[in-house]
Amino acid sequence: MKEKKNxxxxxxITGGSRGIGRAICIQLAKDLDYGLLINYNGNKEAAQQTLNEVEDLGGKGEIMQFDVTDAEAVNKALDxxxxxxxxxxxxxxxxxxxITKDGLFMWMNQDDWNSVINTSLNGFYNVTNALIQKLLVNKYGRVxxxxxxxxxxxxxxxVNYSAAKGAVIGATKALAQEVAKRNITVNAVAPxxxxSDMTAELDQKELKKMVPANRFGEAEEVAHLVSFLASNKASYITGEVININGGIYS
Known part of the structure; x- marks a missing residue:
């Protein structure tokens, strides 16, 4: 056991360069003693800025470029x-x-469907599958x-985004049951x-009327939840989907 601790x-963190991803990196640096692998696809400058903020807090890490939809690139980067x-x-x-590519389904082209599914669902598969055996050998992990x-x-x-995220929810619940005996938890966070950048163009004044809390949430609030789930304090929580949405859906 001592050897493992050393x-x-x-x-x-995939997509760790901006928005919720950046907030998660910063919160993990504050709360937990992990080196951070900050993944980005295209925006190296933003990823470096996230790393700078982590290092300013006394944390450590590095940036790692790969496209989560490209299984070969994921495996090569991690290997x-x-x-x-x-x-x-x-x-x-x-x-x-x-990513989002919003639009009514009847006008949705195949590229807009595939790119959203590939990023969220196949991205989950590509990254998690590349590392899951090591987590099982290690007998500890947090997904x-x-x-x-x-x-x-x-x-x-x-419809594309809902389908992608709904599929990841199903995968979360199934994988959690496969790996729980090895002290690996698998949970989903549903903001x-x-x-964030993703919601910058939305009509916030109109949409917040739908939210019982009467406001949009902050990326830092999501990051606190992720940080807790990443800690050993959350070792008996697995297969869960935790909403963080101001009461909009419960």
Whole structure:
């Protein structure tokens, strides 16, 4: 057991460069003793800024470029990292990368359908599948999947996004049962309207009337929940979908 404690431990956050992903990285740096692997796809500058903020807090980490939809790229990036960090173990996976391509279903083209499904659902598969055997060998792990209120109740104009997040919810519940005996938890966090790049163009004044709390949430509020689920304090919570939405759906 002592040997395992001495291994450098890491948390991988996909889509960690901005918005909720950045807030999660910062909160993990504050709360838990993990090196952070901050994944980004295209915006290296934003990822570096996240890392700078982590380091300003006394945390440590590195940025890691790959597209979660590209299984070969995911495996190559992680294999390269493991070969350079032979004693290190990734204990926490936060599947945060996601995109929206909103529009009514009858006008939705195949690219808008596929790209959203590929990022959220296949991204979850590509990243988690690449690491799950190591978690099982390690006999400890935390997998946290960022889903959405859309995946629970369905949102008109977001059939693709609702389908993708709903599928990840099903996968979360199934995988949780497969790996629980090895002290690995798998949970989903379902935000409602959160102030971020994704919601910047929404009519907040109109939409917050739908929210009993009468406001949009903050990325930091989501990050606190993720940080708790990533800790050993949450070891008896698994297969759950935790809403964080101001009461919009419960």
């Amino acid at each position: 291994k450098p431990k890491y948390a991988l 390269t990292w493991h070969s350079k960090n032979k004693d290190a173990v990734v204990e926490v996976i936060v599947n945060n990368a996601g 946290i999947n960022m889903v959405s209120v859309s995946g629970l109740k369905g949102t008109p104009g977001q 409602g309207f959160i102030n």
